[in-house]
Amino acid sequence: MTRIDDLPIRDELRGKSPYGAPQLDVPVRLNTNENPYPLPEPLVARIAERVAEAARHLNRYPDRDAVELRTELAAYLTRTAGHEVTKANVWAANGSNEVLQQLLQTFGGPGRTALGFEPSYSMHALISRGTGTGWLSGPRRDDFTIDVDAAVAAIAEHRPDVLFICTPNNPTGTAVDPATVLRLYDAAQAAKPSLVVLDEAYGEFSHHPSPLPLIEGRPNLVVSRTMSKAFGAAGLRLGYLAADPAVVDAVQLVRLPYHLSAVTQATALAALEHTDTLLGYVEQLKAERDRIVTELRAMGCEVTDSDANFVQFGRFPDSHAAWQAILDHGVLVRDNGVPGWLRVTAGTPQENDAFLDAVRAIRKENN
Ligand code: PMP
Numbered sequence: 001m002t003r004i005d006d007l008p009i010r011d012e013l014r015g016k017s018p019y020g021a022p023q024l025d026v027p028v029r030l031n032t033n034e035n036p037y038p039l040p041e042p043l044v045a046r047i048a049e050r051v052a053e054a055a056r057h058l059n060r061y062p063d064r065d066a067v068e069l070r071t072e073l074a075a076y077l078t079r080t081a082g083h084e085v086t087k088a089n090v091w092a093a094n095g096s097n098e099v100l101q102q103l104l105q106t107f108g109g110p111g112r113t114a115l116g117f118e119p120s121y122s123m124h125a126l127i128s129r130g131t132g133t134g135w136l137s138g139p140r141r142d143d144f145t146i147d148v149d150a151a152v153a154a155i156a157e158h159r160p161d162v163l164f165i166c167t168p169n170n171p172t173g174t175a176v177d178p179a180t181v182l183r184l185y186d187a188a189q190a191a192k193p194s195l196v197v198l199d200e201a202y203g204e205f206s207h208h209p210s211p212l213p214l215i216e217g218r219p220n221l222v223v224s225r226t227m228s229k230a231f232g233a234a235g236l237r238l239g240y241l242a243a244d245p246a247v248v249d250a251v252q253l254v255r256l257p258y259h260l261s262a263v264t265q266a267t268a269l270a271a272l273e274h275t276d277t278l279l280g281y282v283e284q285l286k287a288e289r290d291r292i293v294t295e296l297r298a299m300g301c302e303v304t305d306s307d308a309n310f311v312q313f314g315r316f317p318d319s320h321a322a323w324q325a326i327l328d329h330g331v332l333v334r335d336n337g338v339p340g341w342l343r344v345t346a347g348t349p350q351e352n353d354a355f356l357d358a359v360r361a362i363r364k365e366n367n
Helices: 041-055 067-080 095-107 122-130 148-158 178-191 245-251 262-273 275-298 319-328 349-365
Strands: 090-093 113-117 134-138 162-166 195-199 221-226 239-242 310-314 341-345
Touching (some): 090 095, 090 245, 095 122, 095 221, 095 239, 113 122, 113 148, 122 134, 122 162, 162 178, 178 195, 239 245, 262 275, 275 310
Parallel strands (some): 113 134, 195 221
Antiparallel strands (some): 090 239, 221 239, 310 341
16 A cells, blocks of 8 residues: 655655544534534525525636625724724635645745744644745743743744744633734844734634734734634635735735635625624623633633633643543543643533533542
């Protein structure tokens, strides 16, 4: 049998495994930061309508520049993120992973480097590798906040071409305050002109306002967003960025022509028509997230403050054994490989109860 490594693949891919959380068939799945609420029926009907209309034109390529969608995304950001942007500031792609990939293809690449503060979203390192960009791991404090002085020193030492700031950070839930973003941005620009990417995939779940207004007057600052979490549309694959219009022009140099299908554009537009209902679910999830934090702490668990739709909890002498024990109670959480810690996504109140009961049970079993 031919194995991957028998093929003439790039050296840096040899022996590597693909990204992916286990997709196990268990009653309660709280492991991939999905939104637990299916799209409401009126929205499902509207998607069917808009997709039917798009289907009448599928003999043609889609709108290559996704103008209507970018206009509506800009209106959504203007309304919810405290800063006026237009379609010239916004670019969309198949999930924010593709947005990040396009950014790295444009601003990273062979001979260039990207730096992130770990533990963080592991795809930052993997997309860097996939685009031939060298990866550099910057520090976090023991409480998972960014130590600004240490971070500034790492930036000065490595002079990265791309700097990732994940806020709220996956898997820890930690938000980065605007003053810290600005110090890191300034440090990055002082080292060399470089792109600073604020990965705000979980922005809507934060207790704090979006850092989006910071893009004003900072052409090298990009905010990356997604409809996978707050819009409950992980299956849609729609991510977007907001930045100076020059950044939007620059990513056109690497995007594939017609990368965003007409069906995707129609579905995303339908979802945006139902923003208020979907943001209502976000409010419920934020309350459930806060309840998980409170109840885990009441049980005596250590819990990292969370601004996302998930909670990092511990600490376990053997986090993989704890992951398995929770799974044995029918609840799938995530072992992100952060020693001592696990991550649970906020689900429905019933799912969260099942999770909390499972943790209570394993703590009893171990005492
Ligand atoms: N950024 C972060 C921090 C994430 O956690 C995720 C999804 N897990 C993404 C980006 C990518 O999401 P998507 O491609 O679904 O937009």
